[in-house]
Amino acid sequence: QSGEGAELSTDRLLCRISPDGRIRFLTPAGEVIAEETGPVSWTADGRIILRWRIPPDAHFYGLGERAAPLDLRGGVYTNWNTDPQTYHPGDDPLYLCVPFLIALHSGGKQACGLLLENSTRSRFDLGKTDPEAMIVEVEDEAAGYFFFSAPTVAELLERFTEKTSRHPLFPRWALGYQQSRWSYYPEERVRRLARDFRDTYRVPCDAIHLDIHYMDGYRVFTWDKRRFPDPAGLIADLHAQGFKVVVIVDPGVKADPRYRVFREGLERGMFCRYPDGRIFIGPVWPGNCAFPDFTDPRVREWWGGLHRELVEAGVDGIWDDMNEPSIFGEKGSTMPAPVRHDLDGTGGDHRRAHNLYGLNMARATAEGLLRLRPDRRPFVITRSGWTGVQRYAAHWTADNHSDWASLRQTLPMVLNLGLSGIAFTGSDIGGFEGFATGELFTRWLQMSVFFPFCRAHTYIASPDQEPWSWGEPYLSINREFIRLRYGLLSYLYTALWQCTRTGLPIVRPLFLAFQDDPATHTLDDEFMCGDFLLVAPVLEEGATRRQVYLPPGLWYDFWTDAVFEGPAKFEAEAPLERIPVFVRAGAVIPMGPDMDYVGQRPVDPLTLHLYPPAEGQEVNSFLYEDDGETFAYREGVYLLHRFSLAGKAGGLELLWSVEGSFDPGPRQVEAILHRGEGREPVRVPGIAPGRTEIRQA
Ligand code: MIG
Numbered sequence: 001q002s003g004e005g006a007e008l009s010t011d012r013l014l015c016r017i018s019p020d021g022r023i024r025f026l027t028p029a030g031e032v033i034a035e036e037t038g039p040v041s042w043t044a045d046g047r048i049i050l051r052w053r054i055p056p057d058a059h060f061y062g063l064g065e066r067a068a069p070l071d072l073r074g075g076v077y078t079n080w081n082t083d084p085q086t087y088h089p090g091d092d093p094l095y096l097c098v099p100f101l102i103a104l105h106s107g108g109k110q111a112c113g114l115l116l117e118n119s120t121r122s123r124f125d126l127g128k129t130d131p132e133a134m135i136v137e138v139e140d141e142a143a144g145y146f147f148f149s150a151p152t153v154a155e156l157l158e159r160f161t162e163k164t165s166r167h168p169l170f171p172r173w174a175l176g177y178q179q180s181r182w183s184y185y186p187e188e189r190v191r192r193l194a195r196d197f198r199d200t201y202r203v204p205c206d207a208i209h210l211d212i213h214y215m216d217g218y219r220v221f222t223w224d225k226r227r228f229p230d231p232a233g234l235i236a237d238l239h240a241q242g243f244k245v246v247v248i249v250d251p252g253v254k255a256d257p258r259y260r261v262f263r264e265g266l267e268r269g270m271f272c273r274y275p276d277g278r279i280f281i282g283p284v285w286p287g288n289c290a291f292p293d294f295t296d297p298r299v300r301e302w303w304g305g306l307h308r309e310l311v312e313a314g315v316d317g318i319w320d321d322m323n324e325p326s327i328f329g330e331k332g333s334t335m336p337a338p339v340r341h342d343l344d345g346t347g348g349d350h351r352r353a354h355n356l357y358g359l360n361m362a363r364a365t366a367e368g369l370l371r372l373r374p375d376r377r378p379f380v381i382t383r384s385g386w387t388g389v390q391r392y393a394a395h396w397t398a399d400n401h402s403d404w405a406s407l408r409q410t411l412p413m414v415l416n417l418g419l420s421g422i423a424f425t426g427s428d429i430g431g432f433e434g435f436a437t438g439e440l441f442t443r444w445l446q447m448s449v450f451f452p453f454c455r456a457h458t459y460i461a462s463p464d465q466e467p468w469s470w471g472e473p474y475l476s477i478n479r480e481f482i483r484l485r486y487g488l489l490s491y492l493y494t495a496l497w498q499c500t501r502t503g504l505p506i507v508r509p510l511f512l513a514f515q516d517d518p519a520t521h522t523l524d525d526e527f528m529c530g531d532f533l534l535v536a537p538v539l540e541e542g543a544t545r546r547q548v549y550l551p552p553g554l555w556y557d558f559w560t561d562a563v564f565e566g567p568a569k570f571e572a573e574a575p576l577e578r579i580p581v582f583v584r585a586g587a588v589i590p591m592g593p594d595m596d597y598v599g600q601r602p603v604d605p606l607t608l609h610l611y612p613p614a615e616g617q618e619v620n621s622f623l624y625e626d627d628g629e630t631f632a633y634r635e636g637v638y639l640l641h642r643f644s645l646a647g648k649a650g651g652l653e654l655l656w657s658v659e660g661s662f663d664p665g666p667r668q669v670e671a672i673l674h675r676g677e678g679r680e681p682v683r684v685p686g687i688a689p690g691r692t693e694i695r696q697a
Contacts, residue, residue, distance in 0.1 A: 304368015586619025
């Protein structure tokens with residue numbers, strides 16, 4: 001402490017606090033990373049206001065789920081989880097907010113992050129009111145924040161997710177194609193859907209989702225016995241055909257004294273109450289409902305246990321919906337502010353608990369599934385959440401529209417979710433409200449096969465929205481792209497594994513790998529899937545070509561092997577049956593055989609596609625494998641392959657090492673060398689762990 005304030009430093013960061021309380025963060029060399037323009041202030045109506053200076057070339061990212069461009073600068077974003085009852089680009093807030101903001105400035109040289117440690121409503125004005133000021137408002141008397149600084153956004157994410165958690169290794173089937181609608185029923189309709197996939201149209205699929213009509217009058221944890229007389233029998237048959245079953249669960253419990261879950265919850269004090277002790281009742285699908293207080297550990301345990309019968313019937317995954325919580329009424333209806341919550345023993349009202357409600361429902365669900373089936377990895381998808389929800393669940397971007405603007409919007413949403421720690425996401429393929437054209441569905445699918453969560457879903461009033469719903473040529477194209485995804489499953493699973501270890505998302509903005517290249521800082525119509533695939537989806541109706549930007553380095557056209565040297569901007573061909581995809585030079589891309597569903601057969605042959613780097617360059621790739629279902633990997637039962645591909649004069653060198661004890665069974669491993677346009681890829685003989693020299697003719 002000194003006369004001019006106080007100073008706090010580590011070997012990487014310096015924090016100066018001026019006597020009036022204004023804070024600045026600097027590098028040890030004295031360059032400003034972030035600075036407040038004035039001291040914190042408190043307003044008469046109970047808000048805290050922080051003001052930071054926006055550097056001239058700053059870009060902002062993160063904040064969870066936003067129907068905004070990738071670069072959030074110039075907008076105002078509220079942190080208050082909201083069911084928008086369908087949304088369009090620009091609507092804010094949506095279902096899942098995360099009060100973590102990333103700033104990138106100084107030509108990509110400075111990256112920092114701010115995480116508000118406060119769950120009440122807050123607002124980030126990122127230069128809307130004053131282009132040079134970022135104004136953060138929190139509706140509370142006290143609020144803390146964490147400040148993160150790192151040379152790269154990738155490392156920033158690693159630190160942020162170290163603090164707030166990372167996704168678990170979801171079961172491998174969760175990466176398969178999934179099919180949903182509101183709703184498939186009765187049982188015979190579900191069986192026909194399964195036959196359509198396996199026999200009629202031969203489209204790979206891993207999971208069928210049951211939306212609200214499977215329940216008895218929308219009472220959670222029940223089955224409509226007319227529509228589904230024998231759930232266990234149905235699910236056993238679906239399992240025999242290689243399908244998993246995911247069912248929706250809403251938080252509202254029908255206030256019906258003859259209904260066991262309500263009676264039990266009432267007797268045991270599980271529901272949210274007003275300060276005077278009355279139970280809060282609000283209308284949702286079943287009519288008037290009571291709402292469990294998921295912020296109470298006792299309630300979470302009870303709720304988790306309620307999944308027992310679903311699990312015993314064979315249900316494989318749970319889909320948590322409406323957990324903002326959303327209450328029928330005007331847009332944004334939720335519990336009133338005075339309603340009380342336990343908040344893990346600290347107590348508080350809905351203003352503090354609101355944003356934590358979905359997170360804790362997902363937590364109750366995932367922890368319950370884990371207790372009920374201790375050796376199987378839970379799969380939960382949740383609509384709402386908050387910082388850290390990634391530890392418990394995957395997420396989807398919910399109720400958009402079947403239009404091109406919604407398709408276009410999906411990509412920056414998924415990118416910013418990934419930059420907020422929530423990487424296992426995707427959108428309703430084909431869009432939710434309205435009916436997609438065949439072209440829209442195909443384009444949406446072509447992008448989504450590179451997203452972690454790949455599920456078609458649609459609205460109650462839409463016709464069926466399945467890969468074959470528009471006939472040819474769409475069916476064949478859709479089938480090919482879903483097959484491609486299954487071919488790439490080992491690659492995707494490796495990207496998921498990497499995400500669980502580093503917090504690096506699976507679908508990434510280009511700047512995560514090319515931060516020095518300012519052309520990537522606002523680019524949000526292409527993305528990297530994992531370390532090596534650059535995907536440029538078609539987002540416009542009728543388009544058969546599109547502009548592509550390739551950052552510095554060598555790139556191979558995934559379809560033709562044509563080699564490009566970036567930085568480059570050009571028009572790429574994109575007829576309906578193809579979207580531009582490029583492979584970063586140096587990659588080893590593992591591919592497996594065709595499958596109708598994950599685990600149908602062993603990954604045999606395992607084909608390693610080698611994309612030579614430039615001479616003098618060496619590039620590392622990974623392949624992670626395990627049983628895809630249990631926790632045996634924690635005891636070393638996995639295989640981690642490390643490949644290093646180096647470009648040498650006249651050839652290539654491949655170093656391949658393997659760690660872990662998982663036995664993939666007897667299988668053939670082959671390597672295919674890609675050699676540029678007009679030259680057939682060739683098989684490399686004698687490939688094995690260790691060192692292989694490959695001469696290039
Ligand atoms: O009030 O369960 O986002 O995916 O189909 C709508 C019916 C409730 C909203 C979900 C959507 C689901 C629908 N649900």
